[in-house]
Amino acid sequence: MSAPLLAFLRHWAPPLPLARPLGPAAAGDDADASTAPAPGGEGEPLSRHRDALLGSTDKELKAGAAATGSSPTAPGPPWQREPRVEVMNPACGAWSLPRPCRVLVLLNPRGGKGKALQLFRSHVQPLLARADVSFTLMLTEHRNHARELVRVEELGRWDALVVMSGDGLMHEVVNGLMERPDWETAIHKPLCSLPAGSGNALAASLNHYAGYEQVTNEDLLTNCTLLLCRRLLAPMNLLSLQTASGLRLFSVLSLAWGFIADVDLESERFRRLGEMRFTLGTFLRLAALRVYKGTLAYLPAEQVVSQGPAPAAVERQNQQGPTDAHLVPLQEPVPPHWTVVPEQDFVLVLALLHTHLSSEMFAAPMGRCPAGTMHLFYVRAGVSRAMLLRLFLAMEKGRHMDYDCPYLVYVPVVAFRLEPKDGKGVFAVDGELMVSEAVQGQVHPDYIWMVSGCVKPPPSQKPQQRALQREHL
Numbered sequence: 001m002s003a004p005l006l007a008f009l010r011h012w013a014p015p016l017p018l019a020r021p022l023g024p025a026a027a028g029d030d031a032d033a034s035t036a037p038a039p040g041g042e043g044e045p046l047s048r049h050r051d052a053l054l055g056s057t058d059k060e061l062k063a064g065a066a067a068t069g070s071s072p073t074a075p076g077p078p079w080q081r082e083p084r085v086e087v088m089n090p091a092c093g094a095w096s097l098p099r100p101c102r103v104l105v106l107l108n109p110r111g112g113k114g115k116a117l118q119l120f121r122s123h124v125q126p127l128l129a130r131a132d133v134s135f136t137l138m139l140t141e142h143r144n145h146a147r148e149l150v151r152v153e154e155l156g157r158w159d160a161l162v163v164m165s166g167d168g169l170m171h172e173v174v175n176g177l178m179e180r181p182d183w184e185t186a187i188h189k190p191l192c193s194l195p196a197g198s199g200n201a202l203a204a205s206l207n208h209y210a211g212y213e214q215v216t217n218e219d220l221l222t223n224c225t226l227l228l229c230r231r232l233l234a235p236m237n238l239l240s241l242q243t244a245s246g247l248r249l250f251s252v253l254s255l256a257w258g259f260i261a262d263v264d265l266e267s268e269r270f271r272r273l274g275e276m277r278f279t280l281g282t283f284l285r286l287a288a289l290r291v292y293k294g295t296l297a298y299l300p301a302e303q304v305v306s307q308g309p310a311p312a313a314v315e316r317q318n319q320q321g322p323t324d325a326h327l328v329p330l331q332e333p334v335p336p337h338w339t340v341v342p343e344q345d346f347v348l349v350l351a352l353l354h355t356h357l358s359s360e361m362f363a364a365p366m367g368r369c370p371a372g373t374m375h376l377f378y379v380r381a382g383v384s385r386a387m388l389l390r391l392f393l394a395m396e397k398g399r400h401m402d403y404d405c406p407y408l409v410y411v412p413v414v415a416f417r418l419e420p421k422d423g424k425g426v427f428a429v430d431g432e433l434m435v436s437e438a439v440q441g442q443v444h445p446d447y448i449w450m451v452s453g454c455v456k457p458p459p460s461q462k463p464q465q466r467a468l469q470r471e472h473l
Contacts, residue, residue, distance in 0.1 A: 100134065103136075119196055123221050162191075192227075202354060210453025215359075241439055242324065259289075259379070260428070262426065299338050372444070373412045374412070414442060
């Protein structure tokens with residue numbers, strides 16, 4: 001059983017078969033609490049598979065449950081402060097949030113087209129009200145505000161942290177949790193992604209894992225809200241990154257360098273266009289296609305069999321967080337069992353933990369990464385503008401790999417190192433800017449818990465989930 005899973009169980013799952021019943025929120029719990037209107041029907045995921053994926057329990061949710069409005073956090077009555085119990089769902093071997101449950105919603109009102117708060121009131125709040133999910137809403141006011149909030153928040157008051165924005169806000173939340181003194185337990189607080197930004201790649205990936213059709217905008221938001229109403233949790237990989245300047249940070253989605261990073265960051269000025277900003281940015285960057293010089297090395301997933309950590313790995317680990325056992329200091333050569341890419345001229349490099357790069361870019365049609373691995377793509381210099389455009393257009397349906405483009409390389413890896421040589425280009429980590437310098441990273445398997453669909457657990461989870469189910473019988 002993996003260490004992250006054991007830590008999650010110690011913190012969240014005393015040996016009880018069912019969640020302890022919890023009383024309703026007291027009147028006046030929040031200063032401006034409001035009651036959400038009870039819609040005529042709960043709503044269904046926007047997919048032809050919806051009947052098979054929505055269980056009868058969720059179709060029978062009580063209407064008219066009160067949803068807590070926005071307010072500053074406060075201690076609240078004792079039932080809110082006591083630890084809550086996760087429940088094993090025997091139907092699919094998944095962990096789930098309790099019913100009723102209470103969540104903290106962190107919302108960026110300026111994300112995407114600037115309509116996140118309006119969308120929350122119109123599309124999210126009514127569904128949460130019917131699903132016995134009460135919430136406190138906190139609006140972020142500046143860059144890294146969410147990071148600052150979760151760094152000091154009393155997490156025991158919440159069953160989950162809900163992030164409503166683009167991928168950058170989830171990046172802030174995860175890194176804030178990893179900066180806490182109690183990071184080993186804090187990082188196992190269940191997380192939920194509700195899309196209201198420009199990219200929404202994480203939400204689109206979770207929508208895909210649940211078996212729903214690829215949708216965007218309000219349709220994707222509704223699907224992800226219904227996943228929260230169903231309460232099922234799944235473990236997800238986390239990418240640990242180290243830079244030459246000594247920075248350590250964690251990624252929930254991707255690291256991009258070259259073409260993709262430039263499009264992501266240069267299109268910020270078109271944010272009001274929503275996802276169309278990426279299409280416009282792609283055409284602009286194609287018109288002035290660049291080549292980026294650097295060295296790339298990686299540890300293929302197939303090479304990781306029984307190799308343990310390097311002898312001095314623990315001693316080198318002088319920062320908070322899990323030990324990066326596959327990495328050596330950046331000033332040292334990569335280990336001999338790594339693969340070094342012979343070319344040094346690239347158009348782009350992309351390390352991706354999930355399937356989507358945005359809600360309309362199905363970048364990894366090979367599917368969800370197994371525990372401890374990530375997708376690594378790179379495009380070598382020499383590719384024509386016409387071919388690059390065809391690849392990006394085909395990516396909407398995940399058909400770009402069908403072209404068998406000799407310049408596009410894909411390999412599943414557990415670790416990588418990238419060293420820019422000419423200072424050109426920038427890094428984008430989960431869509432956030434990072435200076436161009438040598439960087440390396442490795443995946444930590446099943447390290448965070450996300451609200452997800454009832455999907456078949458990855459192979460590494462099967463024995464653990466079966467054992468856990470026996471413990472709770």
